[in-house]
Every structure is written in structure tokens, then in C-alpha cells.
Amino acid sequence: MRMHQPLLPCMHPDKIEAGCDEAGRGCLAGPVFAAAVILPPNFECDELNDSKQLSEKQRNRLRPFIEEHASCFAVAMCSNEEIDELNILWASVEAMHRALSKLITAPQHILVDGNRFRTYGQVPHTCVVGGDAIYLPVAAASVLAKTYRDEYMSNLAREFPQYDWDHNKGYPTKAHREAIRKYGITAHHRKSFRLLETQFDIDFGQ
Numbered sequence: 052m053r054m055h056q057p058l059l060p061c062m063h064p065d066k067i068e069a070g071c072d073e074a075g076r077g078c079l080a081g082p083v084f085a086a087a088v089i090l091p092p093n094f095e096c097d098e099l100n101d102s103k104q105l106s107e108k109q110r111n112r113l114r115p116f117i118e119e120h121a122s123c124f125a126v127a128m129c130s131n132e133e134i135d136e137l138n139i140l141w142a143s144v145e146a147m148h149r150a151l152s153k154l155i156t157a158p159q160h161i162l163v164d165g166n167r168f169r170t171y172g173q174v175p176h177t178c179v180v181g182g183d184a185i186y187l188p189v190a191a192a193s194v195l196a197k198t199y200r201d202e203y204m205s206n207l208a209r210e211f212p213q214y215d216w217d218h219n220k221g222y223p224t225k226a227h228r229e230a231i232r233k234y235g236i237t238a239h240h241r242k243s244f245r246l247l248e249t250q251f252d253i254d255f256g257q
Contacts, residue, residue, distance in 0.1 A: 058099060058187045060092070062162055062177060069151060069158035070188025072165075073143040074102070074196035078221035079231070080214070080240045081204050082128040083139065085146035086195035087154055087161075088188045089122040096120075099190050101183040102197040114198045117191045124191070125153035126199045135243040144169050150192075164189050211237055 061068045073085040099117075102110055118124060127149030129142040137145060144167070151161065151171050161168075161176035164183045168176055179185060183193035201220050208216035214230045214237070221227070221239075231246050240246060 057097070058190055059185060060090070060094065060187050062179075062186065063160050064092070066159040067156060068160045068162055068188060069154065070162045070164075070182075070186055070190070070192045071147045071150065072102075072163075072183050072189055072192040072196050073146060074193070074200045075221065076139050076143055077223070078241070079223050079227060079244050079246050080131065080216065080221040080237065081200070081207065082130050083134060083143050083146050084126060084128045084196045084200035084203070085143060085150045086124060086126045086192040086199070087147065087150035087158075088117065088124045088191040088195065089154065089156055089158060090188045090191060091120070091122050094120060094187060096187070099187060099194070101181075101190055102193040104184065105194070107201070110194050110198050110201075113194050117194060121191065123155045124195060125150045126195055127153060128200075128203075131239055131241045134241050138243070139241075140167060141169075147171075162186055162189050164193065207239060211239070 067089060069087045069089045071087050073083055075081060075083040099113060127146050129146045134142040148171055158174055161171060161174055162182055163176055163178045166178050166180050168178050182189040204220040205217045213234050215226050219227045228247060
């Protein structure tokens with residue numbers, strides 16, 4: 052059953068259009084991942100939506116479907132060290148650029164989820180806030196970025212089980228922050244992020 056409004060196939064039907072999105076901006080640990088996806092004109096998938104609106108089971112089911120039916124796709128990342136150096140916004144954009152550079156077909160227009168981007172070569176782009184819930188290629192990129200990053204963090208969790216990354220994926224859950232407080236940080240934590248609440252936050256429940 053379709054539970055959301057149908058997504059639009061593209062913004063410019065006369066151009067080869069790549070959708071871009073990232074995953075992991077708000078995490079305390081791990082890389083930020085980004086995906087770039089070009090879909091064929093006849094692509095249809097009623098279930099596809101912003102990855103945040105989908106269950107983990109749905110995302111994992113959609114990933115191979117997108118990979119099989121996309122004209123081309125690519126996934127890239129920026130490490131936590133690069134995030135600390137560039138800041139999370141520009142590291143996210145850099146990850147998108149890296150994904151775009153890996154596409155076997157050069158896009159003629161780029162659709163970016165969000166409101167900030169740096170021009171990629173000579174290719175025009177359009178930023179769309181909430182674009183992953185509006186356009187199919189951006190939603191597809193959202194699902195790929197999220198599933199690839201989740202897989203990465205689940206694998207990393209085997210080496211650092213105390214942080215529960217196979218469940219929280221590096222996001223600032225209470226359990227994750229308590230593990231940082233108890234065990235300290237790893238080489239995978241983002242040192243430019245506030246990893247622990249201040250006493251003020253704890254006292255006032257913020």
C-alpha cells in the first residue's frame with residue numbers, strides 16, 4: 052500500500068540528472084557517507100521515499116532494487132578526521148563530490164538534498180530542502196547513503212562493542228554518550244563534536 056505522495060522522477064526531464072544525499076551528519080562517530088544516483092526515465096518504485104521515513108527492513112530491501120535498476124550510482128565517504136578538518140557541512144559536500152566523480156555517466160544537472168552545496172565542475176545544480184521526499188533520484192541516494200553507512204558502522208561495532216554502534220550507528224543516544232563517559236573516545240569519534248553533555252545540560256534535561 053502506498054503510504055506517501057508519489058515522488059517526482061526528476062526536475063529536468065530533458066537532462067541526465069543525478070540525485071545526491073548524505074547520511075551521518077549528526078553522528079558522534081564514524082564517517083559521513085554520500086551517494087549519487089542517476090535513474091532511467093522509466094524508473095518506478097512506489098515504496099521509495101526519504102530514508103528517514105522508511106524502516107531498516109524497507110531500506111535494506113530497496114538498496115539492491117535501486118542498485119539493479121539505476122542507470123548508475125556511486126557511494127563515497129569522508130572520514131571522521133576529514134570531518135574534524137573541514138567541518139561536517141563541507142565534509143558532506145566533499146563526500147557528494149566524490150560520489151559524483153565515481154559515476155560512469157556524467158550528469159548534466161545535480162539535485163541536492165539540503166540548502167548548501169559547492170559547484171561540481173561545470174555542472175549546474177539545484178538544492179532542495181527535503182528533496183529526498185520529493186524526487187526519486189534524491190530518495191534513492193538517501194537510501195544508499197544510509198544503508199552503506201549503517202553497514203559500515205555495524206561492521207565497526209564488532210571491534211568496539213561497548214559503544215553499541217550496531218544499534219545507534221554512531222548517533223548521540225544516551226547509551227552512546229554513557230559509553231563515551233565510561234570508556235573514553237576511539238580513533239573513530241569526531242573530536243570537533245560535543246561528545247558529552249555539559250553538567251548544565253544534565254541538570255536541566257536539555
